[in-house]
Amino acid sequence: GAGVSQTPSNKVTEKGKYVELRCDPISGHTALYWYRQSLGQGPEFLIYFQGTGAADDSGLPNDRFFAVRPEGSVSTLKIQRTERGDSAVYLCASSQSSASTDTQYFGPGTRLTVL
């Protein structure tokens, strides 16, 4: 079946602009995670959804970052007033549930470049 998909694959924007990054999880997966990967680093957790609600947003760096998952499937990560330091690859993952026995499957990521 189809894996996790993310759009766009690349996004170039100017400092101060607003961006939206989209994630389509694997069909039927109730848990969805966003991570951010800076160059040469491992992915860092941002936010996790169980269904429609954000169960843990402790990784969001500040209030410029926000994510939604209104129907419990597709999720959008929104970044306001982008800064150059926001440049990174944003990864989405989904798992069948939030149970610790479930594996997270990752999408290809969106590479965000803020000029």
Next chain:
Amino acid sequence: AQKVTQAQTEISVVEKEDVTLDCVYETRDTTYYLFWYKQPPSGELVFLIRRNSFDEQNEISGRYSWNFQKSTSSFNFTITASQVVDSAVYFCALSQNFGNEKLTFGTGTRLTIIP
């Protein structure tokens, strides 16, 4: 707080050699999960293995094997008879067991197999 350390930043070996990637973790949880992911040049994280903290049996899957030692908080990964297709960045990761499987990743080891 949880932490994963992958001290080897880069490793190069000649094809057909065996190679071991080290992973050391820190956690205060008694129940936790350990993972290895592969990130090839295409960028998508590929799940390799998950082990829980109660299962210290070593595991072998084809040319891959994993050595989990709770006494030293290590979860090392060995590739035998390496192949060029094994070239990638490999990440070790750790999660809690509280119904939220957010992953804490190490910084990764870039493995290059020289033909």
